[in-house]
Amino acid sequence: MGLDINNLSGGYAGHNILKNISFKVPDGKIVALIGLNGAGKSTTINHVIGELQPQMGTIALNDVDLIKTPTEFKKQIAYIPEQPILYDELTLSEHLHLMLSAYELDDEQHWQLVEKLLTKFRLEKKQHWLPTHFSKGMKQKVMLVAAFMLERPLLIIDEPFLGLDTLAIKAVIDLMQEQARKGNSILLTTHLLKEATQFVDEFVVLYDGRIRFTGSPHHLAAASQLSVDNLEQFFESIQEELDDER
Numbered sequence: 001m002g003l004d005i006n007n008l009s010g011g012y013a014g015h016n017i018l019k020n021i022s023f024k025v026p027d028g029k030i031v032a033l034i035g036l037n038g039a040g041k042s043t044t045i046n047h048v049i050g051e052l053q054p055q056m057g058t059i060a061l062n063d064v065d066l067i068k069t070p071t072e073f074k075k076q077i078a079y080i081p082e083q084p085i086l087y088d089e090l091t092l093s094e095h096l097h098l099m100l101s102a103y104e105l106d107d108e109q110h111w112q113l114v115e116k117l118l119t120k121f122r123l124e125k126k127q128h129w130l131p132t133h134f135s136k137g138m139k140q141k142v143m144l145v146a147a148f149m150l151e152r153p154l155l156i157i158d159e160p161f162l163g164l165d166t167l168a169i170k171a172v173i174d175l176m177q178e179q180a181r182k183g184n185s186i187l188l189t190t191h192l193l194k195e196a197t198q199f200v201d202e203f204v205v206l207y208d209g210r211i212r213f214t215g216s217p218h219h220l221a222a223a224s225q226l227s228v229d230n231l232e233q234f235f236e237s238i239q240e241e242l243d244d245e246r
């Protein structure tokens with residue numbers, strides 16, 4: 001099953017942004033929303049996490065409808081926002097203990113997984129640090145650890161690689177693939193087509209609030225007459241096409 005977005009239209013008060021978009025993120029699959037600045041990627045995510053109300057359409061996760069049963073829907077997701085949210089007065093490990101307790105997860109049972117994640121992001125010796133001493137990349141890593149440790153059916157990440165070094169990017173890709181192998185689904189947004197091509201099952205291409213294409217990296221490359229290695233040129237070709245249409 002997984003996530004099913006059907007004929008979604010929506011946006012912000014007085015600003016209709018998304019126009020009738022439909023796509024799925026099946027169990028065990030990784031789907032990336034891509035598009036130029038302002039295409040509607042974060043707006044789509046804001047709808048899926050229930051921050052925005054749709055004007056039309058439905059959003060369901062494993063047959064649980066977001067509008068009808070929001071609490072049950074939200075229990076199934078772990079979400080990493082584009083901007084890390086951390087409390088100045090809590091240390092790194094206190095943040096993680098707090099999250100486990102907020103999600104009603106047994107601390108002792110989960111701490112082994114937390115330590116594995118901290119080691120993966122080279123944070124294991126920084127558990128007593130406060131966020132004021134964290135670099136931008138470290139803040140992002142803490143959010144990633146907090147989301148991966150929840151092991152929810154759907155993981156949503158807005159710009160997972162923002163501010164990360166190459167080792168951390170590799171760690172995130174490994175962890176997303178591990179989650180997918182366990183049958184969980186992942187919805188992310190990214191501007192890094194080259195990296196995403198290595199691990200996504202499907203791209204959903206947004207342009208001006210509409211879906212222009214849905215398909216695997218190979219399908220996207222074939223449809224735009226590019227090789228998979230050159231997919232970074234994809235948006236140039238879309239832009240040229242649209243300029244020609246005008």
Ligand SMILES: Nc1ncnc2c1ncn2[C@@H]1O[C@H](COP(=O)(O)OP(=O)(O)OP(=O)(O)O)[C@@H](O)[C@H]1O
Nearest residue numbers: 012013015017035036037038039040041042043044
């Ligand atoms: N709070 C808001 N109120 C009104 N309009 C907004 C708001 N936030 C975003 N928008 C508008 O919604 C449209 C889509 O923005 P969105 O942030 O979803 O794009 P994006 O694809 O995530 O872009 P980026 O790659 O820059 O993050 C843009 O036209 C933007 O100006």
